[in-house]
Amino acid sequence: MGNLAPILPEVILGIAAIFLMLFAAFARRGSSATHWLAVLALLGACVALAGAPQESGRIFGGMFAADGFAAFGKLIIFLSAAVAVIMAHGWFDREFEHSGEYPVLILLSAIGASVMVSATDLMMLYIGLELQSLSAYVLASYRRHDARSAEAGLKYFVLGGLASGILLYGISLLYGFTGATSFTGISAAFAGGSIGFGLIAGLAFTLAGIAFKIAAVPFHMWTPDVYEGAPTPVTAFFASGPKIAAVLLGTRVCLDALGPATDQWRQIVIFAALASIVLGAVAAYGQTNIKRLLAYSSINNVGFALVGLAAGGQGGAQAVLFYSAVYVVMTLGAFLCVLRMRDADGRPMESLSSLSGLSQTQPLLALALAMFMFSLAGIPPLFGFWPKLMVFNAAVDAGLLPLAIAAAVLTVVGAYYYLKIVKIMYFDEPTGAFQRVREPVQTALIVACALFVSPLGYLLINPIGRLAANAASIF
Amino acid sequence: MIFLPLFAALACLFVRAEAARWIALGATLALFVLGLVLWAGYDPAGAQWQFVERVSVGGRYLNWALGIDGIALMLIMLSVFLMPICIGASWRAIERRVPEYMAAFLLMEALMIGVFAAQDLLLFYIFFEGGLIPMYLIIGIWGGVERIKASYKFFLYTLLGSVLMLVAMLVMIATSGTGDIPTLMAYDFAPGLQYWLWLAFFASFAVKMPMWPVHTWLPDAHVQAPTAGSVILAGVLLKMGGYGFIRFSLPMFPEASAQLWPLVFILSSIAIVYTSLVALVQADMKKLIAYSSVAHMAFVTFGLFAFNRQGIEGALIVMLSHGLVSGALFLCVGVIYDRMHTREIAKYGGLANNMPGYAVLFLLFTMAAVGLPGTSGFVGEFLAMMGTYALSTWGAIFATTGIILGAAYMLYLYWRISYGEARTADAKAMTDLTSREWLLLAPIAAVVLWMGIYPESFMAPMRADVGRVLARVERTAPAGDSRPTRGNPALATAAATEHGGGEAAH
Numbered sequence: 001m002g003n004l005a006p007i008l009p010e011v012i013l014g015i016a017a018i019f020l021m022l023f024a025a026f027a028r029r030g031s032s033a034t035h036w037l038a039v040l041a042l043l044g045a046c047v048a049l050a051g052a053p054q055e056s057g058r059i060f061g062g063m064f065a066a067d068g069f070a071a072f073g074k075l076i077i078f079l080s081a082a083v084a085v086i087m088a089h090g091w092f093d094r095e096f097e098h099s100g101e102y103p104v105l106i107l108l109s110a111i112g113a114s115v116m117v118s119a120t121d122l123m124m125l126y127i128g129l130e131l132q133s134l135s136a137y138v139l140a141s142y143r144r145h146d147a148r149s150a151e152a153g154l155k156y157f158v159l160g161g162l163a164s165g166i167l168l169y170g171i172s173l174l175y176g177f178t179g180a181t182s183f184t185g186i187s188a189a190f191a192g193g194s195i196g197f198g199l200i201a202g203l204a205f206t207l208a209g210i211a212f213k214i215a216a217v218p219f220h221m222w223t224p225d226v227y228e229g230a231p232t233p234v235t236a237f238f239a240s241g242p243k244i245a246a247v248l249l250g251t252r253v254c255l256d257a258l259g260p261a262t263d264q265w266r267q268i269v270i271f272a273a274l275a276s277i278v279l280g281a282v283a284a285y286g287q288t289n290i291k292r293l294l295a296y297s298s299i300n301n302v303g304f305a306l307v308g309l310a311a312g313g314q315g316g317a318q319a320v321l322f323y324s325a326v327y328v329v330m331t332l333g334a335f336l337c338v339l340r341m342r343d344a345d346g347r348p349m350e351s352l353s354s355l356s357g358l359s360q361t362q363p364l365l366a367l368a369l370a371m372f373m374f375s376l377a378g379i380p381p382l383f384g385f386w387p388k389l390m391v392f393n394a395a396v397d398a399g400l401l402p403l404a405i406a407a408a409v410l411t412v413v414g415a416y417y418y419l420k421i422v423k424i425m426y427f428d429e430p431t432g433a434f435q436r437v438r439e440p441v442q443t444a445l446i447v448a449c450a451l452f453v454s455p456l457g458y459l460l461i462n463p464i465g466r467l468a469a470n471a472a473s474i475f
Numbered sequence: 476m477i478f479l480p481l482f483a484a485l486a487c488l489f490v491r492a493e494a495a496r497w498i499a500l501g502a503t504l505a506l507f508v509l510g511l512v513l514w515a516g517y518d519p520a521g522a523q524w525q526f527v528e529r530v531s532v533g534g535r536y537l538n539w540a541l542g543i544d545g546i547a548l549m550l551i552m553l554s555v556f557l558m559p560i561c562i563g564a565s566w567r568a569i570e571r572r573v574p575e576y577m578a579a580f581l582l583m584e585a586l587m588i589g590v591f592a593a594q595d596l597l598l599f600y601i602f603f604e605g606g607l608i609p610m611y612l613i614i615g616i617w618g619g620v621e622r623i624k625a626s627y628k629f630f631l632y633t634l635l636g637s638v639l640m641l642v643a644m645l646v647m648i649a650t651s652g653t654g655d656i657p658t659l660m661a662y663d664f665a666p667g668l669q670y671w672l673w674l675a676f677f678a679s680f681a682v683k684m685p686m687w688p689v690h691t692w693l694p695d696a697h698v699q700a701p702t703a704g705s706v707i708l709a710g711v712l713l714k715m716g717g718y719g720f721i722r723f724s725l726p727m728f729p730e731a732s733a734q735l736w737p738l739v740f741i742l743s744s745i746a747i748v749y750t751s752l753v754a755l756v757q758a759d760m761k762k763l764i765a766y767s768s769v770a771h772m773a774f775v776t777f778g779l780f781a782f783n784r785q786g787i788e789g790a791l792i793v794m795l796s797h798g799l800v801s802g803a804l805f806l807c808v809g810v811i812y813d814r815m816h817t818r819e820i821a822k823y824g825g826l827a828n829n830m831p832g833y834a835v836l837f838l839l840f841t842m843a844a845v846g847l848p849g850t851s852g853f854v855g856e857f858l859a860m861m862g863t864y865a866l867s868t869w870g871a872i873f874a875t876t877g878i879i880l881g882a883a884y885m886l887y888l889y890w891r892i893s894y895g896e897a898r899t900a901d902a903k904a905m906t907d908l909t910s911r912e913w914l915l916l917a918p919i920a921a922v923v924l925w926m927g928i929y930p931e932s933f934m935a936p937m938r939a940d941v942g943r944v945l946a947r948v949e950r951t952a953p954a955g956d957s958r959p960t961r962g963n964p965a966l967a968t969a970a971a972t973e974h975g976g977g978e979a980a981h
Binding site for chain 1: 529575580601602608612615626639641642648649
């Protein structure tokens with residue numbers, strides 16, 4: 001049993017998932033008990049995270065690490081999963097009967113994601129990734145009678161399968177040339193001898209597979225379609241938990257397993273970072289659907305996180321972690337606001353033009369969304385500015401000044417479309433009002449997220465910074 | 476002092492229009508009184524930094540560090556003085572969404588005070604950039620027809636300039652290990668690095684200032700913004716650029732400044748002549764004043780990079796004076812705009828007949844903008860040009876040309892608006908200033924005259940700080956070698972008198 005203590009959070013979630021599956025089968029239809037139990041399980045897992053021994057090192061033959069880095073990532077994942085479950089409350093009840101499986105799938109996906117951030121072996125990495133992805137495919141097509149949702153699921157599945165194949169190919173190459181699947185072994189092999197073409201190819205394929213999950217350019221194509229088609233709570237979850245898991249997984253792979261080959265992967269990461277920032281900013285211009293727009297925004301933001309990764313070292317990892325934490329709050333906040341966009345019959349609305357004049361019909365909602373937008377754009381005094389600064393700072397410290405300058409200048413390009421949303425809400429005349437929704441928990445979450453991104457968030461710099469520094473200290 | 480407007484802004488959001496107006500007015504007046512207390516409590520002979528407070532927020536990067544020196548004090552005074560006037564100017568002009576409007580203005584005020592009081596690099600940046608958001612909303616929501624284009628242009632232009640500064644700040648922190656402004660002001664960066672840092676800061680401040688050729692956002696923003704927005708934009712936001720030069724560029728990068736002053740002079744010369752000529756042909760009053768702002772700011776850059784006491788003190792006075800005068804001119808435009816709802820010069824005429832009070836005040840401010848002795852404009856421009864002349868004759872020649880052209884376009888504007896026959900019946904029917912408008916314009920007029928007649932009261936708090944900047948520049952930059960200065964004070968004075976005489980003749 002002592003051996004299981006480090007994976008206590010996963011155990012809790014696993015048991016909860018199985019129990020809830022049975023519970024949902026017998027529970028009254030439309031009952032929201034499953035949702036709240038799932039939230040409870042996720043919060044319990046967060047508590048277990050604090051209780052689990054952090055310095056237990058690697059277990060299961062060095063395949064799994066329950067260290068500070070993993071704990072930081074899991075905290076983000078579990079909390080965002082909990083928010084995703086809360087978001088679904090009142091969403092599916094209304095238009096979809098089988099809401100019981102939703103929290104179960106989210107739980108399973110969260111387990112997969114948490115295995116991803118803990119993986120210190122290519123096999124474990126793959127298991128976590130697939131567990132997370134398979135649940136995600138189902139979630140994307142959750143509203144199976146809706147053509148867009150079904151399309152999203154299928155598209156995600158096919159492209160995701162392809163990405164998994166590429167990843168496996170990369171893994172096989174790495175294994176073939178180093179003779180090891182554990183990160184330590186690979187790292188030793190890279191440090192040991194000259195780095196041949198086979199290793200480089202393996203490295204590139206592995207990173208490509210991970211880049212797909214992160215939705216970094218040039219492996220981003222699925223993102224807008226899937227984000228648009230999937231039900232909004234699912235989209236919010238995709239944009240937060242699993243994405244962060246993949247970013248952190250990439251961080252661990254690059255800094256741990258491929259640490260000695262920094263020069264080789266750095267070019268790839270820099271390219272992916274800049275390309276993501278540019279494409280995320282430019283492609284969002286013509287969008288009229290807010291979910292598509294947020295998809296591009298997530299591509300854009302992940303590019304900035306990758307800038308931190310490119311910087312490498314402890315400072316870079318710290319910046320990535322900080323960025324992830326703040327990004328998740330901003331994104332979830334924005335999606336919580338999107339959830340409120342319903343027409344008079346309660347049907348969801350997604351077009352940007354439906355937001356017009358929101359500041360006059362629902363000023364507080366507009367204010368919150370405007371704060372998230374400015375924050376995502378990284379405009380001070382909102383808190384979204386700080387992680388961008390950390391990322392630039394990491395790049396400057398690592399001697400990548402041109403990268404920092406390029407990324408900083410590109411924030412201006414990205415700012416344009418965030419401003420566009422603010423413009424629509426504040427400058428345009430109202431065309432119609434949204435239905436008012438009574439969801440006190442969601443409202444509280446919006447308020448909490450808004451307070452987090454407000455200048456009050458700066459008070460959290462030290463606590464989050466300490467956690468991130470502790471988490472990054474393993475590299 | 477920063478928190479008071481923030482709370483007031485929050486309060487405004489939750490009340491109705493009339494109450495919001497009173498809250499905003501009360502808060503800004505209270506801040507003005509606080510400003511006066513600050514001024515009274517400031518000891519010009521005392522320490523460089525007074526009223527210092529410091530709390531660590533973000534580890535080694537970010538500190539909540541505030542404190543002011545004489546220069547910051549005067550600029551804060553300018554902000555808190557103009558703010559109640561802005562609120563008053565919007566009393567009736569803004570009818571739509573008043574609570575949000577007042578909240579945006581109060582937020583703006585908090586950020587402006589923060590910019591001038593910040594003692595930490597990143598804190599400065601946060602305040603500096605934060606000002607974009609309320610201004611974007613003010614232009615975009617309550618602006619004119621082309622407001623959306625103007626607001627985007629304003630936002631993106633300024634942001635683009637600033638991000639380079641941000642990276643430069645990070646480099647500075649990485650090199651020196653601190654973000655503390657007073658420490659950095661005495662820190663010697665390697666000359667090669669200084670060069671790049673200077674350029675990055677220059678990019679930001681030149682846009683904010685604005686200098687030619689990055690001034691194009693300004694006319695749009697001014698024309699589209701509501702009157703009070705223009706006042707704040709011209710009165711205070713433009714001063715942030717000048718403040719940045721004197722707080723960062725000169726003391727932190729003295730070598731680079733000594734090396735790059737020709738660039739500043741060339742750009743300023745072009746700006747002065749070019750924008751003055753552009754101003755001459757404007758048909759829109761606000762646009763004319765906007766272009767004149769660009770020209771006046773060129774005096775500031777001239778003076779600041781003259782590396783001598785007259786130049787820098789003159790530049791500071793020009794900043795204060797221009798803040799008041801251009802603010803007042805925008806208010807004057809606002810007064811007649813509220814009556815006629817057009818800014819086209821051709822629609823007016825003969826206002827001296829039916830609006831005598833207005834004509835007198837407008838004349839006063841026109842003269843101050845021209846630089847008539849006895850008004851604040853004269854003191855600043857005269858000193859700035861004296862300083863310029865000591866460094867570069869050519870610079871002084873262009874600057875003087877600017878003064879002549881300035882007189883031309885301002886007097887031409889005044890002539891078309893106030894004299895002759897009223898060109899439309901509406902213009903003839905306009906009534907003179909209301910008591911509210913008197914209350915707004917009279918204090919500015921008083922201060923303009925005060926500054927023109929006894930500038931010492933405004934210069935005294937800044938003198939020691941200018942001295943410190945000079946010491947910093949003199950000590951590290953052997954600028955004397957690279958300057959084509961004649962070095963003869965008698966000669967400089969003689970030349971300056973000549974200019975002064977030329978001006979009096981206008």
